[in-house]
Amino acid sequence: MEITTAFIQKNIDQARKGDQKAFNFLLDYYWNDVYGFQLIRTKNENDAEDITIQTFSKAFDRIATFDNSYSFKTWLITISKNIHYDLLRKRKSSLFHTTSQEDDTVYDVPDNTPSAEDNLIYEQNLAQLKRFIKMMKPHYQDVINMRYFREMSYQEIATELGEPLNNVKVKLLRAKKLLAEIIYKSKGL
Secondary structure (H helix, E strand, C coil), X not given: CCCCHHHHHHHHHHHHCCCHHHHHHHHHHHHHHXXXXXXXXXXXXHHHXXXXXXXXXXXXXXXHHCCCCCCHHHHHHHHHHHHHHHHHHHHHHCEEEEXXXXXXXXXXXXXXXXXXXXXXXXXXXXXXXXXXXXXXXXXXXXXXXXXXXXXXXXXXXXXXXXXXXXXXXXXXXXXXXXXXXXXXXXCCC
């Protein structure tokens, strides 16, 4: 089946109405474009994959704001660029400068040592996050745990679950959205 501009637009319109099949189509159709774009920029498969997932998550959350006078692919790439810039800014802000006594060259060295307060906050947040995850359906708990606690790749998760790779990506995307909703509701937002 040839995928036409009208067919893509129909799926965008359906996705605006919350149609999960339309979301899946858009994710499948544009995944390689966004992932490939980020892979070239980041030169790191994990970063490219994470940014791509964040891109689709943000795009699907804000699909109502998409302007049809622009290309959907261009809109996704723009979102993807912005997420990548934010990631770079965060990484850059965690650097401190040091100089070499031998040649007075300034080096950026990552300062990754957490303070005691950071460790305490991390432990408290992790415990609370695990409580929120336990509120989800078991199949969503599984993919969250495999990806973020066992640090499995998407392919490893797909193999363990015996599901296609794209299903795992979509399931993880849904799980993250549901987890975000649980967290927002717990905070009364």
